[in-house]
Amino acid sequence: xxxxxxxxxxxxxxPGTSGxxxxxxxxxxxxxxxxxxxxxxDSVAGFRGETLVIGGDGRYxxxxxxxxxxxxxxxxxxxxxxxxxxxxxxxPAASHLIRKNRAFGGIIxxxxxxxxxxxxxxxxxxxxxxxxxxxxxxxxAIYARSRVIDRYATVRAxxxxxxxxxxxxxxxxxxxVIDPVADYAELMEALFDFGAIRALFAGGFRMAFDAMxxxxxxxxxxxxxxxxxxxxxxxxNAVPLEDFGGHHPDPNLVHARDLYDLMMSPExxxxxxxxxGDGDRNLIIGRGIFVTPSDSLAMLAANAHLAPGYAxxxxxxxxxxxxxxxxxxxxQKRGIGLYETPTGxxxxxxxxxxxxxxxxxxxxxGTGSDHVREKDGLWAVLLWLNILAARxxxxxxxxxxxWAEYGRNYYARHDYEDxxxxxxxxxxxxxxxxxxxxxxxxxxxxxxxxxxxxxxRDPVDGSVxxxxxxxxxxxxxxxxxxxxxxxxxxxxTLRVYLECYEPDAARHGRETQEALxxxxxxxxxxxxxxxxxxxxxxxxxx
Ligand code: VG1
Ligand code: CO
Numbered sequence: 001x002x003x004x005x006x007x008x009x010x011x012x013x014x015p016g017t018s019g020x021x022x023x024x025x026x027x028x029x030x031x032x033x034x035x036x037x038x039x040x041x042d043s044v045a046g047f048r049g050e051t052l053v054i055g056g057d058g059r060y061x062x063x064x065x066x067x068x069x070x071x072x073x074x075x076x077x078x079x080x081x082x083x084x085x086x087x088x089x090x091x092p093a094a095s096h097l098i099r100k101n102r103a104f105g106g107i108i109x110x111x112x113x114x115x116x117x118x119x120x121x122x123x124x125x126x127x128x129x130x131x132x133x134x135x136x137x138x139x140x141a142i143y144a145r146s147r148v149i150d151r152y153a154t155v156r157a158x159x160x161x162x163x164x165x166x167x168x169x170x171x172x173x174x175x176x177v178i179d180p181v182a183d184y185a186e187l188m189e190a191l192f193d194f195g196a197i198r199a200l201f202a203g204g205f206r207m208a209f210d211a212m213x214x215x216x217x218x219x220x221x222x223x224x225x226x227x228x229x230x231x232x233x234x235x236x237n238a239v240p241l242e243d244f245g246g247h248h249p250d251p252n253l254v255h256a257r258d259l260y261d262l263m264m265s266p267e268x269x270x271x272x273x274x275x276x277g278d279g280d281r282n283l284i285i286g287r288g289i290f291v292t293p294s295d296s297l298a299m300l301a302a303n304a305h306l307a308p309g310y311a312x313x314x315x316x317x318x319x320x321x322x323x324x325x326x327x328x329x330x331x332q333k334r335g336i337g338l339y340e341t342p343t344g345x346x347x348x349x350x351x352x353x354x355x356x357x358x359x360x361x362x363x364x365x366g367t368g369s370d371h372v373r374e375k376d377g378l379w380a381v382l383l384w385l386n387i388l389a390a391r392x393x394x395x396x397x398x399x400x401x402x403w404a405e406y407g408r409n410y411y412a413r414h415d416y417e418d419x420x421x422x423x424x425x426x427x428x429x430x431x432x433x434x435x436x437x438x439x440x441x442x443x444x445x446x447x448x449x450x451x452x453x454x455x456x457r458d459p460v461d462g463s464v465x466x467x468x469x470x471x472x473x474x475x476x477x478x479x480x481x482x483x484x485x486x487x488x489x490x491x492x493t494l495r496v497y498l499e500c501y502e503p504d505a506a507r508h509g510r511e512t513q514e515a516l517x518x519x520x521x522x523x524x525x526x527x528x529x530x531x532x533x534x535x536x537x538x539x540x541x542x
Pocket of ligand 2 (some may be wrong): 112113276277278279280282
């Protein structure tokens with residue numbers, strides 16, 4: 001029944017910030033998926049008879065990839081696969097299932113916010129037994145294996161029926177097709193005060209949740225509408241589509257523009273939110289106010305104790321380096337630890353496992369806690385709802401009071417997408433070369449105090465990750481960070497992160513781009529963005 005198939009390696013199966021992401025036609029090459037999955041199995045040991053969780057964001061090619069993964073799991077000796085009905089599992093739901101079932105690991109099929117479809121993007125990510133993304137040591141081992149792989153194991157069998165909940169056999173392996181939503185919804189109910197949120201909706205509170213035709217649709221309908229009593233239609237675009245309706249399922253001000261426009265209009269409901277392709281990110285918009293993800297992290301951390309799951313307080317807060325320092329001020333005031341990690345959720349796992357941090361976040365709209373080992377879009381939305389219910393205040397009031405107490409970190413990210421890869425590499429190399437000469441230089445009112453290439457030493461296992469982004473730090477706490485995206489699939493994407501701190505409440509009503517204009521000009525002069533990329537403006541500002 002088991003067959004060993006000869007294969008030849010590909011040289012481009014290097015996982016990025018979050019798994020291996022490529023165009024669908026790349027994944028469709030002969031044995032491309034098989035090579036990568038066998039490379040995962042060859043890089044971990046001790047899974048005979050163990051459980052593997054498999055699911056994806058429902059995008060084009062999801063079902064085919066799942067069938068391949070299940071056959072290979074059976075041939076490689078796994079005892080059981082748990083798979084979401086229809087092949088659906090949001091990333092945080094998969095993380096929860098791995099933990100709950102004490103699974104050996106999980107395979108998540110997703111390219112997250114990247115567009116889908118036959119010419120769109122696809123991705124494969126491996127998560128370890130703690131429910132979190134494979135750490136760098138393991139992704140490097142997988143990549144090394146993929147470069148020499150010469151055979152893979154599979155079983156010959158008809159496709160598993162993914163649409164019927166139930167149990168069946170694939171070779172000697174059990175396959176359990178489960179409801180993708182139930183366990184996750186139960187976990188949310190354990191963390192938050194559903195009674196208070198139900199009362200909020202019963203009192204006429206209105207919300208718009210945009211699932212962007214991605215994986216969170218069924219989760220949002222079940223939790224917001226069925227369990228919390230929000231009116232039908234609160235979850236919009238709630239049916240997952242293989243091509244996300246032709247859109248990018250990226251919850252930012254460009255791709256979730258309709259929601260933003262609604263929230264800024266006179267008809268705005270009380271609360272607006274969206275999630276991305278695989279359900280691990282969130283966008284939070286109050287009536288008349290967009291909450292930057294960095295601010296959202298700080299505000300959630302400052303108010304988390306209002307939710308039953310966090311009533312004991314937080315052990316610490318972790319944020320990725322480019323995320324603004326707003327959360328640092330909350331940590332400082334509470335006297336708890338603040339950890340600054342490289343971009344990507346894989347760096348939070350050790351901190352959460354060791355009990356050093358309870359809440360983590362990234363500027364890219366990822367927020368989460370120790371309830372799983374992934375960022376979690378709906379979790380953030382529900383924590384906001386719990387806080388709104390407990391405080392009886394609007395998003396606008398909560399934000400204003402937060403800034404008045406802690407000061408405001410004006411923040412924006414400017415993305416230059418799909419630029420020439422060589423030009424992007426040269427821009428970063430030139431920046432790195434400039435680092436020693438930057439301190440002491442002035443750009444308008446801004447004086448450079450320090451400049452470096454961020455390196456991280458994991459406080460738990462001592463591993464070091466270098467080259468994680470160029471930081472230019474100015475006197476007074478303003479800063480610019482430059483890094484290249486590790487999730488794109490065509491050309492390169494330059495991300496420029498801009499931040500300045502304003503303690504004076506009288507100056508908290510400024511327009512963000514205006515507050516950052518000095519930094520925007522300095523970024524151009526320091527990195528020569530327009531000359532090197534041929535672009536005079538970013539493609540996306542968030
Ligand atoms: C981006 C974000 C990063 C996030 C990653 C995966 O990475 O900046 O914060 O962890 O996407 O998120 P990069 O390397 O392109 O900057 V997801 O929701 O797209 O899996
Ligand atoms: Co995502």
